[in-house]
Amino acid sequence: MDSENGFFQRVYEVCRKIPEGRVTSYGAIARYLGAARSARMVGWAMNSSHSLEDVPAHRVVNRNGILTGKHHFGGTNAMQQLLEAEGIVVKDLKIQNFKDRFWDPMKEL
DNA sequence: ACTGTGACGAGGG
DNA sequence: GCCCTCGCCACAG
Numbered sequence: 001m002d003s004e005n006g007f008f009q010r011v012y013e014v015c016r017k018i019p020e021g022r023v024t025s026y027g028a029i030a031r032y033l034g035a036a037r038s039a040r041m042v043g044w045a046m047n048s049s050h051s052l053e054d055v056p057a058h059r060v061v062n063r064n065g066i067l068t069g070k071h072h073f074g075g076t077n078a079m080q081q082l083l084e085a086e087g088i089v090v091k092d093l094k095i096q097n098f099k100d101r102f103w104d105p106m107k108e109l
Numbered sequence: 110a111c112t113g114t115g116a117c118g119a120g121g122g
Numbered sequence: 123g124c125c126c127t128c129g130c131c132a133c134a135g
Contacts, residue, residue: 006132006133007131007132007133008132008133025117025118026116026117026118027117027118027119030117030118030131035130035131035132036118036130037117037118037119037129037130037131038117038130038131038132039117039118039130040114040115040116040117040118040130040131040132041115041117041130041131041132041133042116042117043115043116043117044114044115044116044132044133045116045132045133046116047115047116048133057116060116061116062116062117062118063117063118063119067116068116068117069116070116071116072116
């Protein structure tokens with residue numbers, strides 16, 4: 001709550017609020033944090049999220065609904081496996097019904 | 110203190 | 123409609 005929370009910390013917090021079976025985009029989180037143009041920073045923040053277990057980075061994809069960050073999940077399709085385990089249909093790293101699965105923190109929160 | 114980077118997004122050709 | 127380029131801003135080295 002205080003300023004000691006860095007940009008990354010806020011990203012992690014929002015990610016944790018993503019309900020299962022839902023996904024969001026980096027830009028959506030960035031805008032929610034007030035840094036619409038820092039979408040890249042959101043994704044980059046996920047790099048550090050690897051050390052955290054409460055941050056489901058696999059639920060965060062780019063605005064195309066593509067699992068852009070799957071390369072950082074061990075180089076395998078682990079990210080897709082996690083999404084499918086939550087009921088999300090993924091085909092060729094592309095989330096099906098992405099629009100329906102999209103979870104906007106600005107609207108939901 | 111400076112430069113580079115980076116899991117994106119939007120705009121232009 | 124697809125491909126390429128630019129911008130962007132916070133963190134790490």
